[in-house]
Amino acid sequence: MSTVTITDTIQIAPTAVDADGMLARTMRILSCFTADEPELSASRLGALTGLSSSTLHRILAQMLELGLLSRTPGRRYAVGARLWELGELSPLSLRLRETALPYMSRLYEATGENVHLAVLDAPAPERATALYVGRLTGRSSIPTLSRMGGRQPLHTTGVGKALLATQTGDWLDRFLSQPLERETMHSITEPEAVRAEVDRARARGYATTREEMTLGNVSVAAPVGSVAGLPPTALGVVTRIDGADTRRLGALVTQTAADLGRALRAF
Template structure:
């Protein structure tokens, strides 16, 4: 029993170490890892070396560590990569070609509505697309992103009641954090089939998104575009986004187990 608890402890420490990395901190030293995990430096150093040997971390000539190719290889086996992203990409490319805007697919991450977020699993962009904060593997709030609001609109009222127990933070001065207003926007999104955000995540950006009809064994997902406020033609973009959502679902159904 003691061995079991010890093994669980090692796994927990290793997970905390791997989660110490971020888009802003791709490379960390053993000292950095010790500080971020609260582990003793000798423990962090020993665990980092072991993770490197397993391919979970890569150790570089300067002694710093990055996420390893072995971890990436395992991650690519996840259904959101092998099924959702691969089946969605052709339709995302068509949506990009029709709009010239950034195209995202995000999934609902987290079973607890009070901590759930939009996890971005696919992205298509080009030379004329507007810069965005999103990246593959990145997370953003549900209430300030187009894909996030589309995911909220797909949830039941009981789920939303729990969601609204959380404190909603502003990302910009335009972020909607009032429960009554956000519920009204969710209801509107359900009625018309797509959700929008206007400068709620990034100033000057508008997002239009639609939920992808559910597929067995995949988390709730949504597809959306992000455009500049000056060219946010909702009447043109919304039908394109909704068509992409339906087409992605059809492609997923064709390979359903």
């Protein structure tokens, strides 16, 4: 019995304590790529990760071989096609986004403006964000900061406020325990004011923002409803503040979100 216990301990311990193993270092490299820096040189990756030159180049070579990274002109690296291929197997893509596309198209046809699909990404309430998993836009749509795969704050975006409305009071307490950043002069950052916004969203079924993330924009969004196997989800529209009919948009968004929720639960 004691021999088995000792053997098990020897096998498990390296995994438990190896916080800087190959997988961790690989993720450290991948985390360097952003929308602002989608292509990086080896020297830049070294500066960002702190890995030694020999270790970095060994891991980069393996990542290239596995398709996790690709080469670009100028001796730079970019996220590889294999990672994109694997990402498309996520339920956020296969189940959520694919089911949502017809409903998003319906909203776009009715408004001619940006349509966003976002989920709550919350490793902890204090670090929660809105992760954008779908987006439809047109040439005449007002510019926004959102992109597929991008993150935005919960308290300054329509989809973010709609997602906050799905959470419990204790969860909101933890979320609001951290200072909220002011994205524009109109951003609501005071905890009690954010709670009031969440209460209004719950009462009328949809959330709104007015120039809280981008000047000149109005956002209207509604939660999709609880769906087993998926994180909390919200659907929203972003349009110009001039002439925006938030009641009309609220009715459109709320109905479309409810229809999408029923479709997802029947999936």
